[in-house]
Amino acid sequence: MDLLFSREDEAEKDIKAINKKIYIVDFFAMVLGLLGTGLALYEHELYFEFATDCVYFASGILHFEGNDCLHPEPDKNLHIRGAITAMTSGLLVIIFYRYILSLKLEKVKRNLDFLDTLISSKLYIPLLCELIFCAIHVPPRVNYGFEIEQYEGKMVYTINMLIGLIMLGRIYLMWRFFIHSSDWNSYKSDAICKSCNCDGGVNFAIKAELKERPYTIVAGTMVISILVFGIALRNVERPFQEVAPTHDWNYMWNGMWCIIITMATVGYGDFYATTHFGRVISVIACFWGTFLISLMVLSLTISSEFTPQESKSFNKIKKDEAEQEVRVKAANAIKFGIRLKIFLRKFPNASEKKRSKVINKFKSALIEFRTYSMKLKASEQDAPIELVLSRLNDKVTYVLDKIKNDCYVYKSINTKLEASENNQKLISNAIDELVKLNDLVINKIRR
Incomplete structure (x- = not known):
């Protein structure tokens, strides 16, 4: 048992160490990718002013002098493109190293066999796609222009502008760094998700971040x-x-x-x-x-x-307000009842119109009191049987899921215990054989 738990602790340490390396690699990949993209956009700004000299208008029609006019680019653009090429090369090396770390991580998590490679695990497919995408940039001395037809005329796009649009897609490196550095994508979160019979990883981290x-x-x-x-x-x-x-x-x-x-x-x-x-x-x-x-x-x-606590507080406040409203309506009914009694004593011979007016006020106040009182009683009554059954079903489902998870844990522990018992039997058999062999050796020595 101690050997099994020590292996799990060692695997956890390896996973945390690899995740830390991936975190550092993702950070440098993000920095190189975004810095290269920023330099490419800045280089395009400089090159656009240079390329406009190769375009002129005659009789309201745009004319492009050809790609020879775009050669060579200014020295400043040349140096910036050289820096972008160097950054892109470093980015490609970092991406390749990241997939090597991802392969090791999957092996430690036992999602892959220890003999698997990038090809057998099919990780080479996203690796090649990412390498090809991030390798796109404008190297030095590459200058081309393309005439594009529009309904109002022609225009010229340079190759560094078109490739600059593609390089804007490197923004995904920032998103990947953010998701991988999230606490919801850690080893502990994956273990908890696995114990709850759900998938952890990137999808769970995105949902958790949006929730939090x-x-x-x-x-x-x-x-x-x-x-x-x-x-x-x-x-x-x-x-x-x-x-x-x-x-x-x-x-x-x-x-x-x-x-x-x-x-x-x-x-x-x-x-x-x-x-x-x-x-x-x-x-x-x-x-x-x-x-x-x-x-x-x-x-x-x-x-x-509302959270359950907030919902409870809200319902309590609404109940207090309803009780206060019932008290006010009851006071109004009593007030108009007393006024009616005093009116009938003071004016026993009052006209039917005045008497009806006072009686109607008392009736209205009494009806309002009864209406609010019935609403308060209805809110205090027990929930309908359907709601009670639904809540009971949720509780039973929760308890059954918990029992199921516990059984899964107990089953895994039982499997490990059986494996340890088998190992102990093998060790005992080996010890018995050693004892027999030792006895034979001693007997031969005595002879």
């Missing part, structure tokens, strides 16, 4: 989305403003403003996409914004729900 701090998650996601979509929209629309100068896309804030009103489905009409790529980005931003707004409404609903 929904506004922070939604607000952060919305800010990052506005930044990414705004930069992408501004970069694809800016080359076309020379052909159709309807909007000023030189300022990045205009792109973000357009994305904000698009995601909010407001659409003031002061800024809108006119290029094909810009419209695709706007459509994606529109659907993504609808999802985020729905998530915000859901978060508001979840945060406004």
Whole structure:
């Protein structure tokens, strides 16, 4: 038994050590990925001013002087691209090392066999996809321009602008680092989820984070989305403003403003996409914004729900208010009853109209008292039989699930005990054989 528990403790230590390494690797991958993306966007800003010299208008028609005009790029762009290439190379090495750590982690968790490799475990498929995606960047001395036809004319897209749009997708590295560093994705959380017969991991961590701090998650996601979509929209629309100068896309804030009103489905009409790529980005931003707004409404609903203690307090307050209202109605009924009695004594010969007026006031007060009193009694009555049965069913289900979980734990312990008993029998048999062998050796020595 001690040997079995010591092995579990050792596995737990190994899992925590590997998770710590993955945390560090994810952090450096995020830093290199986002820094390379930022440099690529900055390099595009510098290169855009250089590339505009290769485009001119004649008779209202755009003319592109060809790719030879784009060669070579300025020295500053060359140095920045070299730095981006170095960062991308480091990022690819880190990603490969992360999958090696993930393979070790799955082996320690006993989800994979110790002889499995990246190929046999099929981890090579996401590895190749991630390596190919993160390897996309503009190396030095690669300069090309593409003429794109629009309904109002032609425009020129450079290759570093198009690849810069793809590099914006590296924002997923930030999301992966956040999820992996969450306390809901730890070894302890996985063990608790397993004991409760549910799956832990990334999906559970995302749901738990949305449950624990929904506004922070939604607000952060919305800010990052506005930044990414705004930069992408501004970069694809800016080359076309020379052909159709309807909007000023030189300022990045205009792109973000357009994305904000698009995601909010407001659409003031002061800024809108006119290029094909810009419209695709706007459509994606529109659907993504609808999802985020729905998530915000859901978060508001979840945060406004009462806990059992809060619900109990709310019901107690409402009950006290109802009792106070009944007291007020009872006092009004008594007051109008006394007034009626005094009126009949003082004015026994009063007209029927005045008498009816006083009597009707007393009747109204009495009816109000009875109505509020019946409502209070109805709220104090026991719950309907259907509700009682439903609550009883929930309790029985909870107890049965708990018994089932306990049986699962006891079964695993029993299996380990049987294994230890078998090992003990083997050890006893081996000891008996050693004793017999020892006796034979002693007998031979005596002879």
